[in-house]
Amino acid sequence: MKIFPESASVQLEFDKVTALLAAHTRTAYAAAKAETLRIHTRRDIIELELSQTQAYQQLIQSGQAFPNDTVLNIRKELQLLGIPGAVLKGEDFVQIRRLADALAQIFRWFNVERQETWPTLFTVIANTRYEKAVIESIDAVMDEQGHVHDHASADLERIRMNLFRKRNELRRTFERILQKLHKAGYVADIEEAFLNGRRVVALQAEHKRQVKGILHGESDTRRTSFIEPEETIELNNDVYSLENEERAEVQRILRQLTKQLSVHAPLLKVYHDILGEYDFIRAKARLALDMNATMPQIRDRAGVILIRAYHPLLWLYNQRLQKPVIPTDLVLDERQRILVISGPNAGGKTVTMKTVGLLQIMVQSGLLVPVHPDSSFGIFKQLMIHIGDTQSLEFELSTYSSHLKNMKQLMEDANGRTLFFIDELGSGSDPSLGGAFAEVFLEELVRKHAIGIVTTHYLNLKVMANKTPGIVNGAMAFDERKLLPLYKLNIGKPGSSYTFSIAERIGLEPRLIERARQLVDENHFTLDKLLNRTEQDLRQIGEKDRELQKLIRENEQLKKEMTRVMDKEKHRKEVELLREQNRVTEERIVYLKDMERKLKQIVFDWRRMQDQEDKKTLMKQLHALLFAQKEKQVTEKRKKKLDARYEETGKQPREGDLVLMRQNNKVGTLDEIRGKKAIVKLGALPITLDYADLVAVRLKEDTEGR
Numbered sequence: 001m002k003i004f005p006e007s008a009s010v011q012l013e014f015d016k017v018t019a020l021l022a023a024h025t026r027t028a029y030a031a032a033k034a035e036t037l038r039i040h041t042r043r044d045i046i047e048l049e050l051s052q053t054q055a056y057q058q059l060i061q062s063g064q065a066f067p068n069d070t071v072l073n074i075r076k077e078l079q080l081l082g083i084p085g086a087v088l089k090g091e092d093f094v095q096i097r098r099l100a101d102a103l104a105q106i107f108r109w110f111n112v113e114r115q116e117t118w119p120t121l122f123t124v125i126a127n128t129r130y131e132k133a134v135i136e137s138i139d140a141v142m143d144e145q146g147h148v149h150d151h152a153s154a155d156l157e158r159i160r161m162n163l164f165r166k167r168n169e170l171r172r173t174f175e176r177i178l179q180k181l182h183k184a185g186y187v188a189d190i191e192e193a194f195l196n197g198r199r200v201v202a203l204q205a206e207h208k209r210q211v212k213g214i215l216h217g218e219s220d221t222r223r224t225s226f227i228e229p230e231e232t233i234e235l236n237n238d239v240y241s242l243e244n245e246e247r248a249e250v251q252r253i254l255r256q257l258t259k260q261l262s263v264h265a266p267l268l269k270v271y272h273d274i275l276g277e278y279d280f281i282r283a284k285a286r287l288a289l290d291m292n293a294t295m296p297q298i299r300d301r302a303g304v305i306l307i308r309a310y311h312p313l314l315w316l317y318n319q320r321l322q323k324p325v326i327p328t329d330l331v332l333d334e335r336q337r338i339l340v341i342s343g344p345n346a347g348g349k350t351v352t353m354k355t356v357g358l359l360q361i362m363v364q365s366g367l368l369v370p371v372h373p374d375s376s377f378g379i380f381k382q383l384m385i386h387i388g389d390t391q392s393l394e395f396e397l398s399t400y401s402s403h404l405k406n407m408k409q410l411m412e413d414a415n416g417r418t419l420f421f422i423d424e425l426g427s428g429s430d431p432s433l434g435g436a437f438a439e440v441f442l443e444e445l446v447r448k449h450a451i452g453i454v455t456t457h458y459l460n461l462k463v464m465a466n467k468t469p470g471i472v473n474g475a476m477a478f479d480e481r482k483l484l485p486l487y488k489l490n491i492g493k494p495g496s497s498y499t500f501s502i503a504e505r506i507g508l509e510p511r512l513i514e515r516a517r518q519l520v521d522e523n524h525f526t527l528d529k530l531l532n533r534t535e536q537d538l539r540q541i542g543e544k545d546r547e548l549q550k551l552i553r554e555n556e557q558l559k560k561e562m563t564r565v566m567d568k569e570k571h572r573k574e575v576e577l578l579r580e581q582n583r584v585t586e587e588r589i590v591y592l593k594d595m596e597r598k599l600k601q602i603v604f605d606w607r608r609m610q611d612q613e614d615k616k617t618l619m620k621q622l623h624a625l626l627f628a629q630k631e632k633q634v635t636e637k638r639k640k641k642l643d644a645r646y647e648e649t650g651k652q653p654r655e656g657d658l659v660l661m662r663q664n665n666k667v668g669t670l671d672e673i674r675g676k677k678a679i680v681k682l683g684a685l686p687i688t689l690d691y692a693d694l695v696a697v698r699l700k701e702d703t704e705g706r
Contacts, residue, residue: 001039001364004384004409011387012357016313017367020290024283028073029276034283037365041381047298049284049366051120054295056285057368059118066121067109068278070102078272082265087255090146093138096261096268100134103271106278124277128270134261141257148250156249163242170235174199177229186210188224198236200226284367291315293368297376302417302451303333304356307372311355312362315370326487328352332451336472338442339453340465341489343476348487349455350387352476353421356453357385360419380451381417384410404437411444420445420452425461439464446470642667646697653678653696660695661687667697 003009022034040046059066077092088096107130115122141152150157178201181187186207194200200216208215208225214233216226228236261268287293291312308327318325326348332339341349359369363377386406410420425438438461442454446468454461465471477486605618642660646667653659659670659680668682678691 001041001361001380002382002413003039004382004413005406008383008385009361011385012354012361013313014358014361017287017358017362020316021283021287021367024286025279026071026283027276027279028075029273030280030283033276033280037367039361039364040366041364041379043298043300043379046364046366046379048120048123050295050298050363050368052124052281053284053288053366053368055118055121056281057288060285060289066278066282067102067105068275068282070098070275071279072099072102072272072275074099075269075272078265078269081258081262081268084262086258086262087251088258090142090148090254092146093142093254093257093261094144094146097135097138099268099271099275100131100138102275104130104132104135106274121278121281124274124281128267128274131264131267134264134268137257137260141253148253152253153249156246156253159242159245159249163239163246166235166238166242170199170232170239173232173235174201174229177201177231181211184210198228198240199232200228203227288368291368291370293370294373295368296363296371296373298363299376299378301334301378302380302419303331303376303378304360304419304451305331305333305376306356306359307375309355309359309372309375310370311351311358312370313358314351314355328355328489330356330474330489330491332356332453336470337449337451338446338465338471339474339491340442340461340471341453341455341474341476342457342462348476348489350423351487352489353387353423353453353455357383357419357421378451379417380419382413382415383419384413384452385421386410387421387423407437407441411441411448414445414448414450416449418448418450418452420450422452422454425454425456425458436460442468442471645700647700649696649698651696653691653694657696658698660697661689662693662695663689670694 009015018034018037021037022031025031025034040049056066072095074092074095077088077095080086080092081088081096103125106125110118110122110125140149142148148156150160178187181201181203184207186203188202188204198216201211203211203225205218205223205225208227211227212230214228216228218225292310292315293312307329309329310325310327315325330339330352341352343349359371360377360380361383362369364379407422410422414420422441425441438456438458442461442464445452456462462473465473472491474489474491477488477490602618602621609618642665646658646660648660649657653670655670655673657670658667659678660667661680661682666682668680668687670678671681671686672679673691676691677688678694680687680689680694
């Protein structure tokens with residue numbers, strides 16, 4: 001986006017927003033990106049960045065953890081990794097391993113389900129891959145602290161084994177000598193020390209010639225001499241030599257590992273940027289939560305539709321003071337391209353203008369903004385401002401010549417993709433002449449289809465806005481009785497400056513006010529008075545409308561409550577009716593009567609029969625009558641119990657799945673599939689049965705925690 005003048009973003013206080021964003025970052029990559037935030041003009045980029053921020057915001061709000069807690073700033077080490085002949089240190093490889101492990105966690109986090117749920121966050125890693133060889137190569141050589149393993153090479157293992165033996169031998173020899181000298185009374189208080197990497201004994205100076213060896217030094221008081229005993233000289237030399245060999249071998253291993261990982265240097269740089277990118281998205285989400293921001297709609301055409309929009313910095317400031325913030329609603333589109341805001345000084349005209357400008361820049365930078373989600377923002381290629389006040393601004397144009405110079409630039413460059421803001425258009429010159437030029441400027445901006453906001457006190461601009469297509473009036477509400485601004489923008493009508501009202505309220509001498517009225521053109525005064533009265537009437541109408549809407553909402557609430565009570569009573573009666581009906585059903589009565597009739601018939605037949613075979617047949621009928629029904633009840637009871645605990649998945653059973661065996665209504669684990677047969681484990685008992693008789697099931701959610 002082209003910005004004019006260069007200080008426009010500072011005048012709109014965008015630098016303060018980027019500073020707040022940078023404060024939420026944890027990596028150097030994200031901090032640099034926040035401090036040099038780009039303002040995009042492509043819809044796909046803007047929507048992607050906004051969606052990523054919104055997705056991360058939802059992750060935070062839902063309490064889900066995203067694995068980007070690793071904070072690394074190792075760009076220099078990664079650059080060194082790609083230089084031929086370079087050698088990284090052990091701690092450098094520890095950081096590289098942490099980088100690779102952090103990406104491994106992110107790749108594992110994005111399973112298939114999460115890729116579908118959070119597609120915009122997945123796009124950050126969609127075009128890269130995870131290389132497990134990085135961690136494997138480092139783990140094969142060193143531990144978590146960056147120390148090279150003994151088994152990193154055969155030579156290193158041999159050297160360290162010899163070094164271990166020599167050090168033990170040196171320790172035993174030295175302790176034996178020290179014990180001998182201690183008995184002789186030659187040893188000083190400190191007994192032993194290390195000088196120049198050699199183990200030496202501390203002797204009293206008067207006894208130094210009693211011990212054969214090399215004198216390595218004396219204490220500051222010259223009362224203690226440090227001597228390497230003759231018996232340990234060769235052992236110290238061996239240890240010193242082995243330590244040099246160890247350092248050389250470790251350096252060779254680190255050089256080899258550096259060369260081995262150098263092929264992955266470009267990929268590791270991508271990993272480093274990915275962590276920084278996720279940190280940047282996280283910082284934007286945190287800032288959005290601070291500002292109570294949401295994602296608006298983005299449209300290709302130029303225009304702004306704000307619904308309950310807040311100035312983000314004012315929101316944060318008032319939140320700390322626990323003060324309310326008045327939202328802004330406005331529309332700038334093809335039909336009403338220019339909004340002319342009038343009203344008293346300190347009424348919020350400039351703040352409203354800055355709110356629109358700052359929110360537009362934030363949206364095109366990929367930042368969520370404090371507006372209603374139904375708000376929409378177009379995409380502008382240019383943003384041009386001329387704000388002449390000093391309210392939190394470092395740049396000021398105070399002369400009329402500079403004002404005209406900026407207007408000239410604006411007239412030349414403005415087009416249908418330009419968003420502009422002009423504070424006090426036409427000020428700085430004779431009111432009649434300045435007002436004339438202001439009308440010319442507005443006509444030209446309308447002709448060029450530019451979109452923007454203008455603040456003014458000029459009556460001729462208010463009249464012009466009322467009759468010129470593409471221009472609309474707006475007024476900042478003001479309480480004339482209390483002489484307090486209400487900071488609310490009303491669209492459609494111009495506002496009064498309340499010049500005489502303010503003068504009267506503050507107690508200015510009436511004769512001076514009257515004299516001023518006489519000096520003002522009668523039509524001018526009448527119009528201002530009419531605007532004053534109209535604005536106050538509109539405010540009263542608005543208050544009555546709000547009261548009416550409140551009563552309507554209360555009536556709707558009462559209606560919903562009454563409906564809920566009636567539905568509850570109806571439900572209660574239905575439940576009672578069902579309970580009564582289920583107490584004794586007709587089917588149960590018919591069943592009992594039929595059972596009684598059959599039993600009587602069986603008893604009657606039994607008494608008549610003499611043949612034993614006939615009696616056996618009759619007993620079978622009795623058994624079927626009494627126990628078949630019982631088995632049916634047991635089966636139904638078992639099925640109800642299974643239905644309460646399990647539910648069908650609707651998928652084909654696979655090995656390891658829970659399955660329901662249709663033939664016995666029992667649940668087991670599918671152990672193996674053998675063609676059309678399957679082996680199911682019921683506890684520890686394997687059962688072979690037809691695969692077609694199995695149904696895949698799973699525990700219901702409400703039973704899993706039991």
